[in-house]
Amino acid sequence: MKTINAHDAIGEALAEEMRRDSTVLAFGEGIATKRKALVDEFGRRRVRNTPLAEGIIAGTAAGAAATGLRPVVDLLFAPFMAFSMEEIVNSAGKLRFISGGQFSFPLVAMAMTGAGWSVGAQHNHNLEAWFVHSPGLKVVMPSTPADFKGLLKAAIRDDNPVVFFSDIGLLYVPGEVPDGDHVVPIGKAATRRAGTDVTLVSYGKTVPSCLKAADALASDGISAEVIDLRSLKPWDEEAVLASVRKTGRLVVVHEASRTAGFGAEVAATVAEKAFDALRAPVVRLAGPDAPPAASYPLEQAFVPQPDLIALSARQLVGRAARVSSPAPVLVAAGA
């Protein structure tokens, strides 16, 4: 074990996979400048700065992937992916099917998102659901340095296009990372805390918020189970269903806007497959349907906070008056 942050965990994953497999290469707007250690070890043919052109960066990754390379591309901030939607969605995601299985697209498209740096709505937009809804793609969003490393290594080894979201708020938070070839399988959730009264399902920076809420709930005698999805496509339905069958109550928490966000998928699946087990309505806590603001207090208020998560859980177990029903407060109290 060693303690590093997610940014360095990403660097380790890239270095280890590039060492292991000579077809892995990385390019993006400044990656060769920012990750100098990679350039020193692997050279400028495998670690490349690109022109400012997200469409061709993603398209080049798709073309290279179809013909034997395993590119990792850094698209910087998630909203810039709007410029590469065509290449990721129409090419990387669809061309395997369209070609009748003749080609595969083993690439990783990385981008940062989320509150934390007060960068405003054109740099901060949790748009992961766009890609979850697109066929042929996989989507991951880790919350710990160990998962940043392990999921990135799995994404690079995967024969499919994987969209890898880095939550800005988590990039420089240190955490323990196992030694050795640490690979986290795509599609497996992690139970961060076991509990019996209510299930809190989340991913990204709202996972630590759920853990804080679970601490607060514990002091009230409420036992919360916290599940970190880590992968959104494929996602670990079984882990969530098993937990809900145990607790009978579910709160889904994410930073992305509420309407048609990933929480809707989780809620619908639980309603379809574990309706009998539910002892209370499913609750979604999500960002509002608005562009995230830059101002720090507003940016934080966009994100469901531990107090709100704990309050919702208490309501579900009947230990607090309902403030709104069936789906409570959308926006956390904030500053």
Place this chain on the structure above:
Amino acid sequence: MGTTPAEIRPEALLEEMILIRRFEERTSATLTSGGFMGTCTCVGQEASAVGVVSALGPNDLILTNHRSAGHLLARGADPGRILAEVMGRSTGYCKGKSGTLHVSVKELGVILTSTIVGGELSLAPGVGLSVSMKGEDAVVACFFGDGAACEGVFHESMNLAAVWNLPVLFVCENNQWQAFVHRKETMLGDHIAPRAAGYGVEWEVVDGNDVEAVRDAAARAVARIRETGKPFLLETFTYRQRGHFEPDDQSYVDPSELASWKARDPIALLTAALVERGTLTAEGVAAIEARVSERLDAAFAFASSSPYPDVAELTTDVYA
């Protein structure tokens, strides 16, 4: 391997062009009478397809656009399997999942037919990158239209291929039309190729209806790419003689423009030249037509007797 194109007799080029022409005509007739729509034919542009593809070596790779039947047939694709794909049959090159608009044929190095205009331009540098990272000497031919040259990705693709020294032969088939809009409405100047100069890329414009001229220009361009490792932009100046897709009454087309281009039909031009050179006779032409007709009879029989894919194919090949 395959650094220079094999010698090909002009009569063989003619036969390929006639195969493409008859394939497109019969496909259109069959599909529209059968209630299908949508093939985008390359009638009038056969010299561009045959001229360029015949200048490629066996290891070279191709990406193309929705008007790709000519490129596929010139590359040696089986007309029966293309047709099966067009008809949505399981024996098609893509098991019927592509249809007419996205046919790829890995075994022939045809990586993509993109019906997203410009999609071929976005993938081509990556294919060139693979070739160059693996130290191969293949050239990546990327066919796109004058319309695609209006997309932003044209710029991104040319620029990246130039700064990364990627072995891409960009082939702009300037057929004067961008679906239902004449290119004169969408761009100033008659040609796309000179834009290459701004990227530091070599270029040439060639008469796209003269198959021998196209083949020579493409062979020069390919040789240049193999020599320099850098991209090249070749523009074939030609004309889309039929509609954007089938059926299309072309009521929006200026009849005198169409007539003037039909007077320079690529198949008629080569036929006349070969007759004049004394290497082809009327009987020779009839023999070509008979061979082509026989091949297409077999292709249509194969495709139309092929089964549709099983419904289970709906969700296969989504993930590797």
